[in-house]
Amino acid sequence: MPYQLLAPEILVALLGILILMAGLVLPGRGPKAAGLLSICGVLATLAVVIWQFNQEAVFFEGVYQVDSYSNFFKVLFLSAAVLIFAMAGRYTDLFGLRQSEWFSFMLFATLGMMVMASSGDLITLYVGLELMTISFYILSAYLLNDGLSAEAGLKYLILGALSSAVLLFGMSLIYASSGSTVFDQIYRALQPLPTTQPVLIAGIIMLIAGFGFKIALVPFHMWAPDIYQGSPTPVTAYLAVGSKAAAFAALLRVLLLALPVEHFNWTLLLAVLAAVTIVAGNLIALAQSNVKRLLAYSSIAQAGYILVGLSAANVYGFKGVLFYAMLYVFSNVGAFAVTTLVETQSGSSDMEAFSGLAKRAPMLAAVMTVCMLSLAGIPPMAGFAGKFYLFSGAIQSGYIWLAFVGLIMSMVSVYYYLNVSRVMYIGSNDGGETLAVPVMARLALLVCLAGTLLIGIYPEPLSHFAELAVQVLR
Numbered sequence: 286m287p288y289q290l291l292a293p294e295i296l297v298a299l300l301g302i303l304i305l306m307a308g309l310v311l312p313g314r315g316p317k318a319a320g321l322l323s324i325c326g327v328l329a330t331l332a333v334v335i336w337q338f339n340q341e342a343v344f345f346e347g348v349y350q351v352d353s354y355s356n357f358f359k360v361l362f363l364s365a366a367v368l369i370f371a372m373a374g375r376y377t378d379l380f381g382l383r384q385s386e387w388f389s390f391m392l393f394a395t396l397g398m399m400v401m402a403s404s405g406d407l408i409t410l411y412v413g414l415e416l417m418t419i420s421f422y423i424l425s426a427y428l429l430n431d432g433l434s435a436e437a438g439l440k441y442l443i444l445g446a447l448s449s450a451v452l453l454f455g456m457s458l459i460y461a462s463s464g465s466t467v468f469d470q471i472y473r474a475l476q477p478l479p480t481t482q483p484v485l486i487a488g489i490i491m492l493i494a495g496f497g498f499k500i501a502l503v504p505f506h507m508w509a510p511d512i513y514q515g516s517p518t519p520v521t522a523y524l525a526v527g528s529k530a531a532a533f534a535a536l537l538r539v540l541l542l543a544l545p546v547e548h549f550n551w552t553l554l555l556a557v558l559a560a561v562t563i564v565a566g567n568l569i570a571l572a573q574s575n576v577k578r579l580l581a582y583s584s585i586a587q588a589g590y591i592l593v594g595l596s597a598a599n600v601y602g603f604k605g606v607l608f609y610a611m612l613y614v615f616s617n618v619g620a621f622a623v624t625t626l627v628e629t630q631s632g633s634s635d636m637e638a639f640s641g642l643a644k645r646a647p648m649l650a651a652v653m654t655v656c657m658l659s660l661a662g663i664p665p666m667a668g669f670a671g672k673f674y675l676f677s678g679a680i681q682s683g684y685i686w687l688a689f690v691g692l693i694m695s696m697v698s699v700y701y702y703l704n705v706s707r708v709m710y711i712g713s714n715d716g717g718e719t720l721a722v723p724v725m726a727r728l729a730l731l732v733c734l735a736g737t738l739l740i741g742i743y744p745e746p747l748s749h750f751a752e753l754a755v756q757v758l759r
Contacts, residue, residue, distance in 0.1 A: 293330050293337075293359055294399050300326040301392035308385025319385040320377065323392065324370050324725075331363040339753075347467045348406040357607055357754035358402040358534040365526045365614045366395050371729035372622035373519040376629050379428060387427060391523065394420035398531035405542070407456045407466040410535050414452075414499070417528060418445050425516040425524075437515030444498070444508040452495025458488030459543070468542040475548065489544060489551060493558075499532035500588045503562040513581035518628055521577060522621035525584040530610045533591060537606060540595070541758045552682070555596035560690045562589030567694045570701050576624050577634045579701060580617070583660060586698065587613060593684075593691055594675040600755060602678025607751035609671035612659070612740045616668060619656040619733030622726060623649045630720050639705060640712030646720040650709040652730045657702040659737045662695045667740035674748070 303326075304319050311318075334356055342351040370388065377384050397417030404410035422445065426438020460466055462485040463474035475485070497505040513521045540551060566586030573579040591613075594605035624634055626649060631638040643650035659666035672695060676688040722730070740747055 293334050293363075294396060296326070296330045296333065297392055297396045297399065300330070301389045301396065304385050304392065305389040308382075308389070319388045320370060320373070323388040324367055327363050327367050327370065327392075327395075331360065331367065334359045334363060343405070347469050348409050349403055350405040351403055352757045354538070354754045354757040355403040355534070357750060358530060358610075359399050361530055361611050361614055362395050362398045362402075362527055365523065365618060366391065368614070368618045368622070368729045368732060369519050369523050371725040372522075372618065372625055374625075374629075374723040374726040376517065376519055376625050379517070383427070387424070390420045390424050394424070394523065394527065398527055401531045402534040404535060404538070405468050407460065410539070411453060411456065414535070415449065417531060418449065418499075421520070421524060421528065424520040425512055427517050427520065431515070433515035434517065437512040440508060441512045448495050448498035448505070451491050451498075455488045455491025455495055458484050459492065462488060468539065471543040472545065475544075489549060492539070493536075493551065493554065496532050496536045497558065500529055500536075500592070501585050502558050502588055502592065503565040503585065506562070506566070506585045509585055510578050510581045513584070514575060514577045514634070518577065518621060518625040518634070522618055522625075525580065525621070526614050526617050529584070529588060530613075533595070533606060533610060537595060537603065538758065552596050552598045555592055556684050556687050559589045559592035559596050560687055562586065562592065563691055563694045567698045570698070573701070574636050575634055576636060576639060576705060579705070580620060580624070583698070583702075584617070586694065587617075587660065590672060590675055590691060593679050593687055596687070597675075597678035597682040597684065599678050599681055600752075601674060601681055603755045603758070604748065604751045605671065605674030605678050607754055608674050608744070608747055611747060611751070612667035612671050612737070615733045615736030615740070616656045616659040616666075619652050619730060619737065620660070622730055622733065623653040623656075626720060626722060626726060636705070636708050639708050642709040642720070646722065648722065648727070648730065649720065650706075652734050653709065654706045655734055655737055657705055659741065661699045661702045663699070665738075665741045667737045667744070670741055670744040
């Protein structure tokens with residue numbers, strides 16, 4: 286069947302519009318049905334993407350590209366969306382009659398991510414980026430009566446607009462140097478030109494800086510802690526997982542297809558950014574007493590680890606980027622799912638709210654501990670296998686110092702990750718009530734737990750799919 290007849294992007298767009306209309310036409314029943322309809326629709330779309338995984342199509346002379354690389358990331362985005370919709374559960378009750386709109390905006394953010402992954406053109410990439418980002422502007426401030434949520438939305442809007450302007454200006458400089466916005470045509474136009482053009486160098490630096498904000502790399506990370514803490518927790522989870530992976534998907538395609546390393550050696554710049562991000566993210570996380578802020582700085586550090594694979598600029602490193610991005614979905618969504626349930630009951634995401642959680646909800650404490658160990662890179666969790674690929678790629682490229690920095694900081698991160706487990710298992714219960722876990726949230730937690738453990742114990746299938754996806758860009 287031709288891709289156009291069953292394009293996942295069209296399915297997600299139609300699903301988002303349908304849920305939005307359901308909330309308007311059926312104000313009583315629409316919001317309650319929105320969650321189930323979203324989960325079923327995204328699962329159906331996920332099945333379509335898996336079915337068409339190896340299908341390739343090029344639209345508008347390279348402007349939009351469908352291949353196993355883009356499909357890999359679409360599987361990632363849709364899987365993350367399903368898990369977050371399932372784990373949101375009772376948290377969406379805080380949105381009142383605006384539940385349908387919340388699910389709809391989450392779907393439009395997913396659509397933007399999917400467009401970014403398939404973009405073969407700078408303008409298409411920017412359209413997908415803005416669709417995702419504008420949706421998150423709204424979602425960050427979705428708790429109308431919460432001052433922190435309003436602050437998060439305003440900060441994200443201001444800083445996001447600034448970073449988008451920097452990114453767009455960098456794209457315009459690359460266009461000025463090449464005369465095209467299509468990646469393949471940019472590559473061909475820049476081949477005979479000297480690589481030391483000031484305009485082109487400035488464009489590449491501004492492009493990386495713009496993506497650095499979206500990925501939350503140091504020193505472009507200033508938005509992440511406050512926005513992660515103030516946003517609704519399911520939105521924070523999707524920001525940490527989905528938007529980060531989408532930015533990496535787009536950046537990897539741009540650098541490899543339009544600005545290849547054999548002509549523009551951007552690897553050292555990315556290696557320095559990766560090292561600074563890993564060190565700063567992990568060290569600042571040590572002092573956090575709020576779990577959402579801790580996970581925010583953890584997310585910054587994880588972005589640095591993923592950037593190690595990109596700076597390696599070899600097959601092992603690129604495969605590590607995709608591999609780690611996928612396993613990060615299970616580990617991070619699992620941690621945020623537990624945080625969502627605790628926050629829903631206690632109204633707080635401070636460390637004290639997790640005190641004695643093992644007595645009130647043993648399953649939640651166990652899932653949180655496994656996810657934290659995976660993020661720290663402790664075997665046999667999935668995070669260990671991911672960091673193995675990333676650091677191996679860095680060593681093969683000669684960046685032994687970068688792998689050493691990553692290894693040392695991974696050891697440092699064990700302290701603050703296990704500090705959460707210490708509070709859950711050793712902390713006093715303080716008379717807290719037993720924490721009930723809804724059925725859908727329980728299923729999401731079990732999937733995250735299974736994914737984190739199975740990928741760590743048997744990484745070969747995911748490694749194989751990541752290698753297939755990367756071959757498209759070689």
